[in-house]
Amino acid sequence: MQCPNGCPSPMEERKEEKIFHRNGKPIVISDLIMYVCPDCGQESMPLSSARIVEDILNGKVKPSGKFTAELYEVSLADLWDKQNRFGLSPILEG
Numbered sequence: 001m002q003c004p005n006g007c008p009s010p011m012e013e014r015k016e017e018k019i020f021h022r023n024g025k026p027i028v029i030s031d032l033i034m035y036v037c038p039d040c041g042q043e044s045m046p047l048s049s050a051r052i053v054e055d056i057l058n059g060k061v062k063p064s065g066k067f068t069a070e071l072y073e074v075s076l077a078d079l080w081d082k083q084n085r086f087g088l089s090p091i092l093e094g
């Protein structure tokens with residue numbers, strides 16, 4: 001799978017932890033297969049993962065545990081997340 005941004009490297013398959021919202025409440029799906037571009041960090045969700053997410057959001061899958069975490073509603077949180085994962089600085093990120 002090629003990066004939609006036209007990067008030369010093929011996207012890598014990775015298992016990630018993702019947060020989604022169901023009925024206004026956050027839920028976490030771990031070991032979700034995502035394609036990630038090693039060049040620019042672009043993420044793409046394969047159809048198989050999208051189906052799993054859809055089933056979970058529709059309540060067809062039982063949770064395997066509870067997730068609790070501190071919540072930070074800061075506009076830069078997304079940039080920090082990217083920085084931690086990809087070693088990019090928010091300045092370079094633009």
Ligand SMILES: [Zn+2]
Nearest residue numbers: 003007037040
């Ligand atoms: Zn890319």
